[in-house]
Amino acid sequence: MQNFSLAPDGREFNLPDEEQSRIEKEEVLKITEEQRKLGRKIVTVQGMGFVGCVMAIVIADAEDENGKPLYYVHGHQRPSNRSFWKVPVINTGIPPVSSSDAEVPEMFERCVNQKKNFRATWHDIAYEVADIVVVDIQLDATKPAFGEAEKGYCDITHFRDGMRTLGQHIKPDCLVLVETTVPPGTSQRIVKPIIEEEFVKRGIDIKKNPALVAHSYERVMPGAKYVSSIRDFWRVYSGVNDKSKTLARKFLSNVLNVENYPLTELDNTNASEMSKVMENSYRATNIALTLEWARFAEKIGVNIFNVRDAIRKRKGTHDNLLRPSLGVGGYCLTKDPVLANWAMKDVFEIDDTLAVAVNSVNINDTMPTHTVDLIKEEIPELRDVNVTVLGVSYLEDLGDTRHSPSYTLVRLLKENWAEVTCHDSYVEFWAEMETEKVYDDLDEVLPEAGVVIFAVGHAEYKNIEPAELVKKCGTKPLIIDCSNFLSDEKIKQYLNLGCKVKGVGKGHIKNL
């Protein structure tokens, strides 16, 4: 096992040894003491991942009416090979995530180097000194079989370990605010009991000092409004008892823009946990519906995207209708219904199923097969056909590849023995498909293409002129438009250039 952690920029950071650990502990204690003297509460954020590191700077950036920071923030990251590098990187004022949001580097610089009220640490002493711990540990669902989300489950071993660590270290009156998207029931049935079990071992009277556990979920969106989507947006919260609710309300009111986005308190943490996974299940179901109508539209000469626009005119009742596409990616819609369904059975032992939601995940996960079917309608045999995939991230103009539908697309094309070449200027390294080189130059991926798939709506792809693309190919490729990325004008140009064009939900192309 290597004893260092490799940062994305290639730097190696040795994992801390005992001596460094002793020094770090003293450092955390010293800082904490200084900060308490300044009247600041101590917040430790558990997990410096995608949400945790930005939540940490949002908390550190919160000020009182005199412009003084309200909190000192310890950003806790376990000293693992995979992630320890975040600690030294953050402590130079550099964010451990790349983002198109200019606020992210600005706030890291401001809080780490100017206000000096945010610092990362790997040491668990950060939990002992905390008044509030914000839990941002990652929690995944596992779907063991493709298209069988009903078999999905949630391995909470790592999450439970994290909670046990808290129980072993936190002060009895410390608020534990769970921000991770968790299966409903987690705060009441997993977090609270584990912490109290450790409290009892430590001789703490849990009648007098029941664990103060609250839950509040974020609605973060990667992209240009990354920080704002955490700070300036509607928040739902609850707690396992009145005191935890009150503490959570005060804390969230201090750090979030509650003036414009007032908090919503729910009765109990089951409700706030359910709210998050239900809202994503709602989105997932909404998308699942669109695919079957897209297929219908393709057969009867209809452009489903125009139909969608017509329907969405009815604001408040119909404007949430989403669009068909290559498929559904990202971290939430692909797993949250599974978390909920698993919780129903495994956390609550209820003999029922969230069939609509889970079936929607299946439809969405397998949606890329439809794009492959579209290709096969024109080219039944894909063996050795050069297929160029434009876009492997799951969002337009972003490099986030988590659960990207392009992953499934590439896999299916390869199962058909196609020669696949992928392009995405936002993705240097495709973590989920390490063996697949992702090019950032269209000149490298287009020559000799038999099929060009517009998989993601990056502006670069929307802007490319048909004549230019066809020239680069040197062929008359089949053009596949996965989600209305090409205007009718452009489609006509491709047709005039001798290409065939097909699109998900774009049955009107045959009439152009």
Next chain:
Amino acid sequence: MQNFSLAPDGREFNLPDEEQSRIEKEEVLKITEEQRKLGRKIVTVQGMGFVGCVMAIVIADAEDENGKPLYYVHGHQRPSNRSFWKVPVINTGIPPVSSSDAEVPEMFERCVNQKKNFRATWHDIAYEVADIVVVDIQLDATKPAFGEAEKGYCDITHFRDGMRTLGQHIKPDCLVLVETTVPPGTSQRIVKPIIEEEFVKRGIDIKKNPALVAHSYERVMPGAKYVSSIRDFWRVYSGVNDKSKTLARKFLSNVLNVENYPLTELDNTNASEMSKVMENSYRATNIALTLEWARFAEKIGVNIFNVRDAIRKRKGTHDNLLRPSLGVGGYCLTKDPVLANWAMKDVFEIDDTLAVAVNSVNINDTMPTHTVDLIKEEIPELRDVNVTVLGVSYLEDLGDTRHSPSYTLVRLLKENWAEVTCHDSYVEFWAEMETEKVYDDLDEVLPEAGVVIFAVGHAEYKNIEPAELVKKCGTKPLIIDCSNFLSDEKIKQYLNLGCKVKGVGKGHIKNL
């Protein structure tokens, strides 16, 4: 066979004989000639049903910039036993539908008796004189088995007959504007061919005079905004050729409030027909999702309605989320996905299925079983238990019972041998369940009740005080709240009075 038609008020109207028919024909011709001299176009509305009769007065009420009527409207109603009475009733200025919208009787009075540019007739001569025919024939889906909507089909015999009648009578340049919700493909594949078949029989050259068929769907809502929901709302339209599109655009622009609700033109009638059934499928799917989460909420102490409110804070992306209830009623959400699924197979012969949409219809149709399950959790044996159902319509504060979920509820309760008594002040006669007396006095339905089901959210039920209800019962009935009609305050009062209370999606009751 009786030779009269029975109006809801008990009056009998003899069906017209040959002599009356001759007189009526002359009358229609005379009126038409007079009206043409006034520069008015002639519109005939086919079908004086729920939409047709109000669409007719909206058209008749349309005026030019000088306040003069643009159109003369013949309201055509076939002389059937069931509906002929509408003709003489309308011609006295009385609407053939009851409504809480004051505009309805006002407009009938105004157009029939003052402007004198609307008159009902049973005579097909009204089609011969028309410049525009607006088709508002009813078209139903048949679901042969409960909970098996995938077996549903659309019997279009009657609709086809209507189109054939038009083909036999209309002028070659008459616009046929289909407003009925039809299976996608109907205008192109059914209406146009039938009309042209009749044109050919009449010696009309269909190359020069192809049938001018357009489609535009209404989004009518029964209730206080009945007229406005037709006139002042977003409209989608298209035509089978350019001329029919242009004529439809001009006509709709003249009669609807397009200044505030601009028209949306789609490529072809398949698209506009799909738009209507897809938007209702979207709503149906949205509701189907809520039931499984309501069941989950019930088991884990959560009030799903508060969760829904929290989710709906996200306007534009999440605020369409609907609520769980006794079930889904009305004319659209219960049949439109079936029409679409049937069209896919039977009109287009596509080997595919709209599984999400049709499955949603099944979930929604069978939803009342959940309310019965809630009762049985407390009272496993329902034989001879007095069950009072409050509300048999499908909408709050309205008497519309079409496809009401209370129908299924009552049926299921009777299958369990319960003694069911129904109340609804808005419903004098339950057409779909003729044998079931519907009371309008709570004093007649509450005494000795073992179960009281708040099935529909009529204000009368929301306002009743728990002490008063329990007193009227003389028992401590089980109270069932089907869709958040009772506040927590009222629920506590019922509990304090010794009643048990359960609610769809209201798992928090056990914590009250």
